[in-house]
Structure formats: structure tokens, C-alpha cells
Amino acid sequence: MSEAYILVVDDEPDIRGLVQEILQDEGYRVAVAENGECARKAMRERRPDLALLDIWMPDVDGITLLKEWGESGDLPCPIVMMSGHGTVETAVEATRLGAYDFLEKPLSLAKLLLTVERALETDRLQQENLGLRSQSSQPMEPVGKSAAMHRLREQVRRIAVHDTWVLITGEPGSGRETFAHFLHSQSPRRANPFVKVAVSAIPRENAARELFGSEQDGQIRYGIFEQARGGTLFLDEVADMDEEAQSHLLGALEKNAFVRVGGSEPVSINARIVAATQENLAERVRQGEFREELFFHLNVVPLHIPSLREHAEDISELLCYYVDHFVIHERLPYRHFDVRAQNFMRNYPWPGNVRELKNLVQRLMILGSSEEVGLEEVQTALTAAVSEGPGGAPFALNLDQPLRQAREEFEKIYLEYQLDKYKGNVSRVAQEVGMERTHLYRKMRAVGIEIKDRKP
Secondary structure, eight states: OOOOEEEEEOSOHHHHHHHHHHHHHTTOEEEEESSHHHHHHHHHHOOOSEEEEESOOSSSOHHHHHHHHHTTSSOSSOEEEEESSOOHHHHHHHHHTTOSEEEESSOOHHHHHHHHHHHHHHHHHHHHHHHHHHTTTSOSSOOOOSHHHHHHHHHHHHHHTSOOOEEEEOOTTSSHHHHHHHHHHTSTTTTSOEEEEEGGGSOGGGHHHHHHOEEETTEEEOOHHHHTTTSEEEEETGGGOOHHHHHHHHHHHHHTEEEOBTOOSEEEOOSEEEEEESSOHHHHHHTTSSOHHHHHHHOSEEEEOOOGGGGGGGHHHHHHHHHHHHHHHSOOOOOEEOHHHHHHHHHSOOTTHHHHHHHHHHHHHHHOOSSEEOHHHHHHHHTSSEEEOGGGOEEEOOOSSOHHHHHHHHHHHHHHHHHHHTTTOHHHHHHHHTOOHHHHHHHHHHTTOOGGGTOO
16 A cells, blocks of 8 residues: 555664665655664564664674564564675574575665565565465455345445445355455555454453564564554454453554553554454444444444345356366366256355355365266255254254354354253353353353343
8 A cells, every 4th residue: 555664774874874765765665773772662663564684783783683573483574684794604694584685785776676676575475475375265356246246346346445444244154254355455455465363263361462462572573453564454253352352452443553562652553444243233232242432433334245145146156156266276076057956056045155155066076976966966965964953943054164163053053952951041051061151151142142032
């Protein structure tokens, strides 16, 4: 969305000023630091896209800083070392510690600019590759020629050009993450990271560290807000946030800044927030389970994704898309669905939505032997895991879904059974399942069980 932000660290004022002017003339935004301590402060205040780091400085050398910044794992950004008195051993050590390149003084301005350009491009491509790997099963553009999907894609394109925060709602598996990726790809932030966070996976005791990062003994750990710098932060299932995490997030959004755990300097938020939920957040607010101020901050622009049964005319196109996807990416043998199978699928309710259809296609392509998929094969696959649920009612546990979703589905069925067994007595259920009552309440809320509806 904006030009790269570069930190120049050098104790020689002439070199520091010259490099700053040259980079600014090229359109970069530049901060400078005159020694190691100033460099530490600058790195705490704002994570740069690239750093030019002198080796020999009066207080602390560049190699020591390089070690510090890389102790928590990867370096915070590409780092190019500079020195007028470097040795081969020093250059090798810097490279071993993760430095992108080593420039000798006096600096060649042409080489400086080329190195900066290549370092930024390499980092961008690495981030893109990480994003592509995480999106490998996501369509680049939501699939479907129905009027509903056409309107939705156009709505997203209009929203994308404005840097507003978005709340995406819809049933599990309906394509909320796909539309979040599409929104990012159509926005001015498209060249920067898309960072997805499963909110329910954030440990309660570490919520602030996960969101905002931390500082300790000069070491900086960047949280998800800074990992998404310049790009889009996708908060999935935001309704699962506990009260403490909601409070942390609300404080940051109100100030448009945050302070790392253990830090003292505020860091500005430079990411578009896109939240998603399968829950009715307005109802959660009325029940006192979600903070009203946070809801209004997130719900600047609402975007609702319809269930698959609401645009069933897109099923044939979705089938073609996923068949091609698995042929190309997983080298599965090609299969096509006959008319009877497609007609049945257009009238099937699809409780797992597009995700369920995608997993069904993958399963049939792996297990099938003929080129054509018929009606009986589809019906058998869809009813493969039928059992008995709470109160003797039949239910189908869909095994063609990611482990996390399957586990959550089973947990809901299991806890509903226990609640029916003990007539809504949560204390007895907690004892039976071996959970502390507070944790049990949180788990039941996370899987969508309303306790008041279970009381006799």
C-alpha cells in the first residue's frame, strides 16, 4: 500500500545522511539511528521493511545487534550489513546469522540501490510464497455464476478500495476465508501480507503477547498485528474471543495503536482488520457475551456470505473447479459427475457448505475407480458416517472435513449427550467429562451449546 520503510544504522553522520537522502529520492521512507542503542529503540518503535546496519559502532557492534534480533527465530526484516573494515570472517558470520548481504565502504550507490531493491523483492516473494502455500486450496476468486455470487463479488470489489474494517458473517464452510482473501487481493494492500489468526487458538494467558508481541531484555517478539504490517489481518471466529482478549483488542482499536508486553512505546496499527464469525454478534452483545464497543469497531462494513443451498445453481461450476484443482495440485485421476449425481447434489442441503462439497470431491477422486461419478456413489459417500445422537436422534458426522471442524462437531454431539443424560446439570457433566466448570462453560459456548436451553 505504501513505499518500503527502511532503517539506516551508522555512526558516521555523513554516510548516514547521504544514504538517507539517496533512499528518500528513490521514494523510500527512511529512519536513521546513530548507534546501537538508537537502533534498538527504532526497531522497538516500528518494524522496518529493511535495515542497513553498520558493523563497527561505538556502543555495540552490528553483529551483536544481528544476533539479538535473530534470537527469537527469524530476523524481523532483511538486514544488509555495511563496513569499511570488514573481513571475510566477519562477512561469513553475518551471513550465517541471516544477513541478506554485505556491502563494503566506500559504498557504491548503484550497488546500494540494487541490493536494497533485491532484498525487498526477495522478502516480498517469500511472503507471497507463504501466503500462496496457505491459500493453495483457496480459489483466487470465489467461484459461481449465480446472481448472488456476482453481486457479492462486485460488493467486495467496491469495499476493497476503501481501507475500512469489515465483518464477514456466514455459516461454517460457506467461504468466509475465501472472500477475505479476495477482498485482500482487490485492495491497495494486496502486495503486503495476509495474516490469518484463528482466534480460538490464542491461549488466554498469552492473548496480549500473541496480538501485540513482547519486549524483554532488549529482545523484540513481533505479534500478529506487526506480522500483518501494511497488509490485512484476518481474525477468524472472532466471537470465540474471551473477555480478556476482547479488552486487549478493543483498547488497540480505540487508540489505533498498542504497546508490546514489557514495552513502553506505542506502536501504530498498520493493517486492515477483517473479522469473521458464524455467530450472531449482535445477539452475543445483547446477551452480554461480546463487548458492544468492540462489535461496533469491527462491524464498520458488514459482509454476509450465503450458504451453499442459497446458490445451489453454482454447484456444477464448483464441482468442475475442485476436480481441476485436485487433478492439478494433487495429481489425482480426473473424474466427472453425471447428470443424476449433479441434480441430487443441487437439492442436497449441504450442512457443511462449500467446504463439505470440496472434501466430498477429494474423497471421491481418491477412492473412485471409474471416470464417471454416479448418483449411488455420491449418496453412499454423503451418508457414510451415520450414528445415533443425543436422545436417540440420528445424525451424520461428516468425516470429509478438516480435523479441527470434525473435532468441534464431535465435541458438540458429545456434550449435548452428557447434558441430556444429566438433565442440564452442568456440575454433574463437568465431573463426568473431567473438566473444570469454567472451562466446560467456555467449551460449550465455543461449540454453540446454549445452557439455558438445556435446563429442565
